[in-house]
Amino acid sequence: MNTQGPTRLLMCAPTAYGLKYEINPWMSLQKLPDVALARCQWERLYEVLTEEIGAEVALIPQAANAPDMVFTANAGLVRGGRCLVSRFRPPERQVEEPFFADWFAAQGYDVRHLPDDIAFEGEGDALFAGNTLLAGYLKRSDIRSHPLLAETFGVPVLSLELVDSRWYHLDTCLFPLDGETVVFYPEAFDRYAQTVLRDNFHTIEVTQEEALRFACNAVRIGAHIVLPSGCPQLTRTLEERGYTVHAVDLSEFLKAGGAAKCLTLYL
Amino acid sequence: MHSETVTLDGHIIDSLTLSKVLDLILRDGGQYTIAKFHIGATREDQSHAEIVVTAPDSPTLEQILHIIGQHGATRRSGEVRTLPTPADGVFPEGFYATTNLETAVHWDHAWRAVHNIEMDCGIVIGEDAGAPSARCVPMHQVRKGEQVVVGDTGVRVRPLERPDASDAFAFMGSEVSTERPKELVIAAIAQAMREARAQGSKILFVGGPAILHTGAGRHLETLIATGWIDTLFAGNALATHDIERALYGTSLGVELTTGTAVAHGHEHHLRAINTIRDIGSIRQAVERGVLNSGIMHACITHGVDYVLAGSIRDDGPLPDVITDSVRAQDAMRAGVRGVGVALMVATTLHSVATGNLLPAGVRTICVDSDADSVIKLMDRGTHQAFGLVTDCEYFLKELAAQLDVQKGA
Numbered sequence: 001m002n003t004q005g006p007t008r009l010l011m012c013a014p015t016a017y018g019l020k021y022e023i024n025p026w027m028s029l030q031k032l033p034d035v036a037l038a039r040c041q042w043e044r045l046y047e048v049l050t051e052e053i054g055a056e057v058a059l060i061p062q063a064a065n066a067p068d069m070v071f072t073a074n075a076g077l078v079r080g081g082r083c084l085v086s087r088f089r090p091p092e093r094q095v096e097e098p099f100f101a102d103w104f105a106a107q108g109y110d111v112r113h114l115p116d117d118i119a120f121e122g123e124g125d126a127l128f129a130g131n132t133l134l135a136g137y138l139k140r141s142d143i144r145s146h147p148l149l150a151e152t153f154g155v156p157v158l159s160l161e162l163v164d165s166r167w168y169h170l171d172t173c174l175f176p177l178d179g180e181t182v183v184f185y186p187e188a189f190d191r192y193a194q195t196v197l198r199d200n201f202h203t204i205e206v207t208q209e210e211a212l213r214f215a216c217n218a219v220r221i222g223a224h225i226v227l228p229s230g231c232p233q234l235t236r237t238l239e240e241r242g243y244t245v246h247a248v249d250l251s252e253f254l255k256a257g258g259a260a261k262c263l264t265l266y267l
Numbered sequence: 268m269h270s271e272t273v274t275l276d277g278h279i280i281d282s283l284t285l286s287k288v289l290d291l292i293l294r295d296g297g298q299y300t301i302a303k304f305h306i307g308a309t310r311e312d313q314s315h316a317e318i319v320v321t322a323p324d325s326p327t328l329e330q331i332l333h334i335i336g337q338h339g340a341t342r343r344s345g346e347v348r349t350l351p352t353p354a355d356g357v358f359p360e361g362f363y364a365t366t367n368l369e370t371a372v373h374w375d376h377a378w379r380a381v382h383n384i385e386m387d388c389g390i391v392i393g394e395d396a397g398a399p400s401a402r403c404v405p406m407h408q409v410r411k412g413e414q415v416v417v418g419d420t421g422v423r424v425r426p427l428e429r430p431d432a433s434d435a436f437a438f439m440g441s442e443v444s445t446e447r448p449k450e451l452v453i454a455a456i457a458q459a460m461r462e463a464r465a466q467g468s469k470i471l472f473v474g475g476p477a478i479l480h481t482g483a484g485r486h487l488e489t490l491i492a493t494g495w496i497d498t499l500f501a502g503n504a505l506a507t508h509d510i511e512r513a514l515y516g517t518s519l520g521v522e523l524t525t526g527t528a529v530a531h532g533h534e535h536h537l538r539a540i541n542t543i544r545d546i547g548s549i550r551q552a553v554e555r556g557v558l559n560s561g562i563m564h565a566c567i568t569h570g571v572d573y574v575l576a577g578s579i580r581d582d583g584p585l586p587d588v589i590t591d592s593v594r595a596q597d598a599m600r601a602g603v604r605g606v607g608v609a610l611m612v613a614t615t616l617h618s619v620a621t622g623n624l625l626p627a628g629v630r631t632i633c634v635d636s637d638a639d640s641v642i643k644l645m646d647r648g649t650h651q652a653f654g655l656v657t658d659c660e661y662f663l664k665e666l667a668a669q670l671d672v673q674k675g676a
Binding site: 138143144146147150151154155156157158159160161190192193195196200 | 276277278279281282283284286287310311313337338339341
């Protein structure tokens with residue numbers, strides 16, 4: 001088990017969270033989240049990360065007109081003091097861009113931007129597996145961002161096509177356990193991406209039932225993994241490998257198509 | 268076939284993106300050739316591929332480009348860039364210089380064919396009857412302020428297609444032929460002329476005075492009189508010696524029936540020119556009954572358009588000769604519209620001048636006793652030209668026979 005990796009995260013407390021539009025199949029204006037419960041769930045996640053695991057968490061205040069800003073994974077992609085800020089495909093989320101860009105700039109990050117016509121939704125669609133960047137595309141991010149990611153971070157990028165709108169971001173259907181192993185739900189990817197993943201990594205496959213509960217939307221900090229609750233099979237598999245698994249109920253965020261990973265960004 | 272070049276960048280081998288894009292091209296009915304491929308030297312280095320995508324029709328090509336575009340295969344061309352011309356007759360700096368190949372420009376969100384394509388010109392874009400249009404314009408014709416394409420972004424050139432097996436020219440290739448069976452070659456030319464007729468496109472004849480000197484004038488006259496030629500391009504010499512033959516029976520003073528030099532015969536062509544100058548024009552000479560035979564007579568009586576372009580060594584010249592070479596070029600430019608077959612016989616100067624004006628899709632045959640004439644034509648960009656090295660008298664006689672025409676038919 002390789003326990004290397006970032007221990008610092010960015011989160012955004014849900015002070016203005018809510019469901020104001022439908023931009024993925026999970027969102028329904030007929031099934032609104034309970035925002036008070038959401039706040040409790042977020043506090044629990046924060047507690048697990050900071051107190052039980054000991055991660056350092058930086059906070060960004062939520063802007064009143066950006067209900068999805070709580071999903072900080074989509075702020076951008078950060079590595080080595082450099083941040084490539086996101087350019088959202090849905091206009092509804094583009095309001096978040098300047099808030100995140102300003103925060104990174106204020107924190108002293110080397111902030112980079114993409115051309116206006118190239119969508120890229122940050123860590124939601126780009127996850128490091130060791131020194132390789134796994135990058136999802138088609139549903140939200142544009143594959144034309146991938147050569148720019150490779151240039152910006154000086155790493156090889158493996159482009160992975162997402163084929164099912166329920167798993168619209170890479171971090172909803174895959175998470176790297178370490179540089180050699182990835183956990184993923186194969187059916188969310190086209191056959192080329194499945195081949196790329198199996199050829200380059202040891203793979204742990206998630207069942208559809210648990211993939212629908214966002215089992216892959218997991219945060220790994222060293223030997224700890226934080227998952228949404230209701231994923232016993234993956235929990236067992238990870239525990240067998242020596243990881244400590246923390247299950248957190250994130251039902252009110254699942255209504256917007258996000259869970260543990262979506263609510264955090266590796267810094 | 269329609270084609271477009273796309274580029275693909277990134278870790279396209281490890282991601283299998285290249286394989287996917289190529290598979291998608293084939294799946295959707297296209298073909299590809301990889302024009303350029305640079306493989307990243309290390310795992311971190313990105314690779315670069317340039318892929319020419321070909322499809323049987325434009326909608327299929329667009330569909331393929333749309334699909335592979337989602338996987339990062341981007342059209343090399345964006346919208347064309349233009350600059351206004353700084354003055355009449357002057358292109359803006361960096362103007363796109365045309366070829367004679369079928370060309371389109373990507374402008375106002377669509378590919379638009381460039382009209383009247385010819386080599387060594389510029390492309391002016393603007394509106395024609397309210398619709399966006401692109402046209403090929405020679406340097407001297409542009410007017411101040413017109414928008415001219417600069418650089419090659421957004422310009423697509425369709426390569427000359429290899430003729431398919433059913434094409435009359437397929438067996439000839441596109442080169443100078445000295446060793447192919449001439450009768451077969453001429454049969455193919457006759458076939459091409461019949462096809463042009465069937466398609467309603469015009470046949471252009473470009474000729475030099477050797478046609479008269481070798482006694483082949485009567486065959487050309489027959490071809491004109493039997494309706495096989497729509498347009499004639501020549502210089503002062505061809506028309507002069509043709510009229511000399513009609514008036515005196517000689518060409519350059521040589522009796523064409525006996526081959527003997529006639530006393531004072533070297534003056535015949537001057538006297539012929541003088542006669543026409545006195546009357547006013549070739550047409551008036553025909554109408555007054557002074558000119559009763561020959562190539563020019565046949566042109567007038569059969570409604571064949573002709574352009575006689577002057578040169579610096581001309582005697583006279585005949586009143587019909589256009590001595591301003593830019594004006595002559597424009598007259599020829601108008602004359603090549605709608606031409607499907609161009610026969611260029613025994614003239615280097617007029618062949619090259621005409622070749623400069625022809626779109627590459629015109630079947631172009633250059634016949635000369637000297638291979639140099641044909642080579643010059645091809646060297647100057649008329650790559651579609653097929654050359655036949657032979658005597659023009661034999662060629663025209665055989666062509667008339669192949670077309671089954673009889674004098675006076």
